[in-house]
Amino acid sequence: MKALVSVAEVAELGDDFEIDGLTIDERYLGYSLNEWDDYAIEEAVTLSEADVVDEVVVVTIGPERSEQTIREALAKGADRAIRIWDDAVANVDALMPEMKTRILASVVEAEEPDIVFTGVQSDDDAWGATGVALAEEIDFGWAAVVTELDLEPDDGVAHVRRELEGGLEEVTAVELPAVITIQTGINQPRYASLRGIRQAQQKELAVKSLDDLGLNESVLDSELALTELYEPETESETTIWDGEPDETAAELASFLRETEVIES
Numbered sequence: 001m002k003a004l005v006s007v008a009e010v011a012e013l014g015d016d017f018e019i020d021g022l023t024i025d026e027r028y029l030g031y032s033l034n035e036w037d038d039y040a041i042e043e044a045v046t047l048s049e050a051d052v053v054d055e056v057v058v059v060t061i062g063p064e065r066s067e068q069t070i071r072e073a074l075a076k077g078a079d080r081a082i083r084i085w086d087d088a089v090a091n092v093d094a095l096m097p098e099m100k101t102r103i104l105a106s107v108v109e110a111e112e113p114d115i116v117f118t119g120v121q122s123d124d125d126a127w128g129a130t131g132v133a134l135a136e137e138i139d140f141g142w143a144a145v146v147t148e149l150d151l152e153p154d155d156g157v158a159h160v161r162r163e164l165e166g167g168l169e170e171v172t173a174v175e176l177p178a179v180i181t182i183q184t185g186i187n188q189p190r191y192a193s194l195r196g197i198r199q200a201q202q203k204e205l206a207v208k209s210l211d212d213l214g215l216n217e218s219v220l221d222s223e224l225a226l227t228e229l230y231e232p233e234t235e236s237e238t239t240i241w242d243g244e245p246d247e248t249a250a251e252l253a254s255f256l257r258e259t260e261v262i263e264s
Helices: 035-049 064-075 097-111 130-138 194-200 245-258
Strands: 002-006 009-013 029-033 055-061 080-084 115-119 141-152 157-163 169-175 178-182 205-208
Touching (some): 002 035, 002 097, 035 055, 035 115, 055 097, 115 130, 130 141
Parallel strands (some): 115 178
């Protein structure tokens, strides 16, 4: 049984930054493994250690810089990795969910996994759409926002507990093959050991272009476009009173009356 795990490298923005058109200069950015995907990796690797899954393959869409992120997944126990990138992908202002879906669908076609794991969403854009859109594209069953998973490969079923709106939960079964989007808290992601980090350097990391996947640039077409990037304006101000309570209490009471929080 094979598990495919889609992972993403996400940008981390410092407190001070400058926007230049539709981009933020690299000097203001740091990069790391997407938090939700870390839980997805752990779920797949745990199944591998329990001999439920025979092979764990991780895939990412990202530049050469993202190899550090995908090597982290290999160090945690994934067997091999695929990184997808070329000039056409690099020239896209923003990878929209439908773009990722088309690209990942081609990887699924080539790898033929029994189960696909993704994080519920990514820290940067928070679309929360790629996993379920991928399931629709490849005609797999799916379960989103999964907080508990019991896989029964012999029966071809994944039993899941998933979060719903309003604090509700659903317990259901999904026929395999399936796409499962993993919620944070489903497990405790491990740290990569020194031994795992060394082994990760020897594991296969295949770099593929759109052409290698049998795709052309039309997969990057989208009805959505990034048109503007700006820092939201502050909608409220904070007032701080210094001094002893008996000195500032009257000032606070006066402020609350002026703002009509309390009646005069």
